[in-house]
Amino acid sequence: MFGKNSLKALKINAFKAILVGSGALALVMSLTACGPVELAKSALMEDAFPPMPAPEVATYVVDLSGSTYPMAQLEALGSGIDGYITGDSLGNPFAETPVAPRGLSIQFVTKNSAQAPRIRLVSSKSGNDLYTYIRSSNLNMDGSKQLWNSLMQARKEIWGSPALEGDNTDCINAVVSMLGRQQLLPDALREPASIICQDAKQTSINKQRLDSFLGNPGIEMGSDVEGAFKLSLNNFVSAKAEFPTARRILVIASDLVDQRGLDLPKALSGLDSNATCQLATARAGNATSDFSDLSVVLVGSKNSKINTKLLDQVQNYWTCYLNQLGITNINQQSDLSGF
DSSP, X not given: OOOHHHHHHHHHHHHHHHHHHHHHHHHHHHHXXXXXHHHHHHHHHHHHOOOOOOOEEEEEEEEOSTXXXXXXXXXXXXXXXXXXXXXXXXXXXXXXXXBOOEEEEEEEXXXXXXXXXXXXXXXXXXXXXXXXHHHTTTOOHHHHHHHHHHHHHHHHHHHTSGGGGSOHXXXXXXXXXXXXXXXXXXXXXXXXXXXXXXXXXXXXXXHHHHHHHHHOOOSOOOOOHHHHHHHHHHHHHHHHHHSTTOEEEEEEESOOOOOSSSOHHHHTTTOOHHHXXXXXXXXXXXXXXXXXXXXXXXXXXXXXXXXXXXXXXHHHHHHHHHHHTTOOEEEEESSOTTO
């Protein structure tokens, strides 16, 4: 039980605490030019706003050599490429299971793979830029989620819209219209609309480059598989520098039969699995970079004119080759459906 004097002291101390707390709040408000509602809103947003998952950076290597069926290889990759270019690459931090933004580049196996172009169809930077914009817009959670969903839908709709072929202003106006009613005014929506238009237009330009190269490569076709591998790994080193936390994925649509510098049909002739692995390990050498987080997916490895026995030897060879470089996450799929 409290006595009268104790109760009186308790009330005085409580009153002093309120005065001190009020003064501190007033000081924060004066320094930040924010009212109590904005402060509370900011604190809640900081706690609840979902983080954007680390981006995924993928390279697809397409084999156009004479030992494969090139159109079958492209069909094996088809569903994977379509998902990127039509707008599924932005990611979604607000989904029940958050989805990472994704980037995609295409490389080719040719007679000299270093001469083939590397075509960057999509950059994961666009999804991150849109996330940064929404994060800085001080919307409540419902408004942020609604805007993100609208941005994803607008990216899909603008891909098939004539406005994409017009000038940048036409595209931005069209995207702002697609976004509809938001908690932000139309003028404020022009910034994310510009990011979407830039992303879609760049993808469109690079898709035309891809189609043009496939229609008329202008360089000799061949099977420099190792050259394509090395180029891809070098590009992943650069991707790691740009996106340090990115998940890196290498998808190879090839039968992997290098008949150029490695001349695998001749080199593997008469070798058992152990000898094949020893040869691959010696040729791979030592990795100069860390590739332990790199995932490799072999797609359409049976789309080949080569006999099954040699294909099995070749697959064993490349498994040991990649393992020597620290790459152990290697999977096989017939195509990228559902990947």
